[in-house]
Amino acid sequence: MSKPSIPKGTRDFSPTEMMKRNYIFDVIQRSFRNYGFKQIETPSMENLATLTGKYGEEGDRLIFKILNRGEKLSSALKNIDASTSQGKIEHQLCNEALRYDLTVPFARYVVQHQNEISFPFKRYQLQSVWRADRPQKGRYREFYQCDADVVGSNSLNNEIEFISLIDEVFSDLQIKDFTIKVNNRKVLSGISEITGEKDKLIDLTVAIDKLEKIGEEKVVEELVSKGISASAIEQLKPILQIKGTFQEKITELKGVLASSEIGMAGLDEMQAVFSFFEKQALKNAKLELDMTLARGLNYYTGAIIEVVGEQGTSSLCGGGRYDDLTGIFGLKNISGVGISFGADRIYDLLEEKDLFPDLQVHTTQLLITNSGDNEQQMLVLASAFRREGIHTEFYPDASKFSKQLKYANANAIPYVIFDGKGNHPDSYELKDMHSGEQHFHSFNDIISLLKK
Amino acid sequence: MSKPSIPKGTRDFSPTEMMKRNYIFDVIQRSFRNYGFKQIETPSMENLATLTGKYGEEGDRLIFKILNRGEKLSSALKNIDASTSQGKIEHQLCNEALRYDLTVPFARYVVQHQNEISFPFKRYQLQSVWRADRPQKGRYREFYQCDADVVGSNSLNNEIEFISLIDEVFSDLQIKDFTIKVNNRKVLSGISEITGEKDKLIDLTVAIDKLEKIGEEKVVEELVSKGISASAIEQLKPILQIKGTFQEKITELKGVLASSEIGMAGLDEMQAVFSFFEKQALKNAKLELDMTLARGLNYYTGAIIEVVGEQGTSSLCGGGRYDDLTGIFGLKNISGVGISFGADRIYDLLEEKDLFPDLQVHTTQLLITNSGDNEQQMLVLASAFRREGIHTEFYPDASKFSKQLKYANANAIPYVIFDGKGNHPDSYELKDMHSGEQHFHSFNDIISLLKK
DSSP: OOOOOOOTTOOOBOHHHHHHHHHHHHHHHHHHHHTTOEEOBOOSEEEHHHHTTSSHHHHHHHSOEEEOOHHHHHHHHHTOOTTSOHHHHHHHHEEEEEOSOSHHHHHHHHHHTTTTOOSSEEEEEEEEEEOOOOOBTTBOSEEEEEEEEEESOOOTHHHHHHHHHHHHHHHHTTOOOEEEEEEEHHHHHHHHHHTTOGGGHHHHHHHHTTHHHHHHHHHHHHHHHTTOOHHHHHHHHHHHTOOSOHHHHHHHHHHHTTTOHHHHHHHHHHHHHHHHHHHSOOSSOEEEEOTTOOOSOTTOOSEEEEEEEGGGOSEEEEEEEETTTGGGGTOOSOOEEEEEEEHHHHHHHHHHTTOOOOOGGGSOOEEEOOOSSOHHHHHHHHHHHHHTTOOEEEOSSOOOHHHHHHHHHHTTOOEEEEOSOOSSTTEEEEEETTTOOEEEEEHHHHHHHHHO | OOOOOOOTTOOOBOHHHHHHHHHHHHHHHHHHHHTTOEEOBOOSEEEHHHHTTSSHHHHHHHSOEEEOOHHHHHHHHHTOOTTSOHHHHHHHHEEEEEOSOSHHHHHHHHHHTTTTOOSSEEEEEEEEEEOOOOOBTTBOSEEEEEEEEEESOOOTHHHHHHHHHHHHHHHHTTOOOEEEEEEEHHHHHHHHHHTTOGGGHHHHHHHHTTHHHHHHHHHHHHHHHTTOOHHHHHHHHHHHTOOSOHHHHHHHHHHHTTTOHHHHHHHHHHHHHHHHHHHSOOSSOEEEEOTTOOOSOTTOOSEEEEEEEGGGOSEEEEEEEETTTGGGGTOOSOOEEEEEEEHHHHHHHHHHTTOOOOOGGGSOOEEEOOOSSOHHHHHHHHHHHHHTTOOEEEOSSOOOHHHHHHHHHHTTOOEEEETTOOSSTTEEEEEETTTOOEEEEEHHHHHHHHHO
16 A cells, blocks of 8 residues: 555644644734734635635636535536536536635625624634645645734724734744835826826736846836836836835835825825834834835735845735725725735744744653553552643553653653652652753652743 | 625634634643643645545545546546446546545554654644535534544553543533543444344444434334344343443443453453542543443444533544554554544533633723824824733724724723823823723823733
8 A cells, every 4th residue: 555645735734843833823813912803713615606706817726616516516517518618617516615815705704794793893814725826835735824904994003003013923933134015006006197007007016016026127028018008118117216215215206106196195105104113113124115016916905015034035924905805795895904924934934044932831741651560650640740730641551661761752751750660659750851860859849840 | 796605514703702612722722732642733635535435435425525627627527427426426526625534634644654753642633624414503514623642552541541631621611510431342342242243243333322312212123224133132132221330330241241252351441441530530520331332433443432411412522442543544553542522512512501711811901092183102002002911902093982982892892091181191091891980090000900
């Protein structure tokens, strides 16, 4: 029989990996709660119709669909022939699908439960999502997202608080060197307006979003291929090259976008956010205005936020404001703003920089060995230690002591008690696995020692 | 546009429901860690071949299968015609499926990672599972299981520790009235042996497992329909009617099963477990020998455990020993024993008995209202409270105060600070939402007050 395996792009998580992942989730969750976000969960499956058409054509293709069962399946199969398109086939064979992100299910939740919700609604959600993407380093088919959103408030105070929260989370994770890039969709709209390509806003933003990755030349090629006029591209170039501090960029852009009402509104929003943090310093984050930031997503309407580590590597967190998200489910005029932490990339960064703290607190502190003679007493002793809050294991089998000590080492258990070989009544022989020292101690002394 | 909905048998969890669910998971997880279990996670999807054939025909039907994509899908569709059976169709259209329980993926994990694991391996896993069952009260298509297992140890000490752990978990949940039912598959084997129906063990156990639900008459009908002989059924009846204490039942069964080696071995195992708890009292659990307990699952080979609430209602936890689980993936002679808590049923019981504690500790403690005048200062004040560990919200919009207070009430926020209307420098007007009282306090006094 060949060794079993798991689907491409999915992962098993070992005990050590789980401890590290939980650490990241705990830090993020602590800040979410500290800022008043409340947790919800939505089902792993949504109706296929809830998800399709929300992520673009490419996104629709990447949604994992669940095969119908029974009668539904057999009757669907009868209706399929060689001429049926793949998209149609999927909708005939499947009514349900795995969620692709947390934002669309959240929008669905808000609309479905609107009468139970007291707005503004501050929710967080830590759940996995599934995408049938080609797996590669750092990209998986099942991965966790950690999202917080506020819906039902137009105030820029939310953007400010999200930036503070991001600063808190990464600082708590001991990451010192990171940049929060900020842009505003209205500024992008302003740019498209003054370049005379108002109707090509999406093409324009999708292309300039790639500036850092593919360089100016390729971006220009893409713009040409999308039918953006040569004069518009010429007007665009100096805008994309604006350099300087946050404030300098705003000032320069105010000159360029003076004739665009929406562009100026976007700059005012960025100015307000930036001014707050000029007076109220962030712990570690550098705040940067990045006009090329568009994050590919079509639904942002205001602020756009992205966090990168040193040397501007991959995105650790991203988000923005979307004025019309619940509109797709029939609930108009509910503005939302939110962020999403990428747990996998944060994990990789902490690993690379060796920033994980000692996480042994949740693991076994004490192993009681088994000589085969005093099992009843040793089981009772293990219970007594556990009642005192010491995570304790009693080795279940009377195996060789060397095997039992090997188990303690393999599981990083720091202390071992030797079962019943002492002449000391009411005391136990305790081995410190780190130093190798072995001494007799009373029950209470062991508890004090282990609680240190 | 019609209101959006979610697939049948799935659920959204509101913030209040999440707090209650997390409470249950936290209690269970604390005990798992206390006993030295280490957490792992496996992917939501497994290869379909990993899952099929492990849960019986009915189980295979209930597995959610994931539609293949692209080329794989189109070529599969070409091979299907009216004569293809549904089971075959599923295997042609799908290579992946959602996990049906945590045990089979765990067995797969152990085999796949056997070289990284130091046995005995004590793992726990809190993850959801999916079954395309007909939804009904208390039965969902997506639900959580909380499993702990030990693999690689034959010792009965594991069974003893699991019973202690179950007692600890339900006692910590403030459930006082519950029974841990114990049986042993070897006793069932012994019974089939002495009734002369050794080859019909599965039919026999599946039928008698239903005794409590459907009564003796229907069980006899089922046994007849499965071809169990009349004489065997006659011999079975008195065994099923054995009454008394744990010890009395063992003694009686020892008489009946004297000629069956395997039956006597099972009784010895139960005797050992029972004797331990005779000397070492359980906190709240009643221990009961239940010869009708088989739990339908075909893979148990030793102990079988089930926990029921008062009046023997639905199963809150179940488990047992399976000597050959990893054998299905090619790794022989690794014995396992484990238990699984049913979070949904525990939730319903705690709700029904009003046993959930006050869980507001994780929610917002302080709301700072927004007058529109001092937003910058109030944002800074909110940050200052958060740094002191007070979960704080600043109301983002300068809405009417009545609306802001309504928000505090709707979210059960116990204290509100009124933004900047006082003549007192460095003090804040604090409203106790419970008593309705309003007084001026310094920043430090508010922290002391809220930390109480």
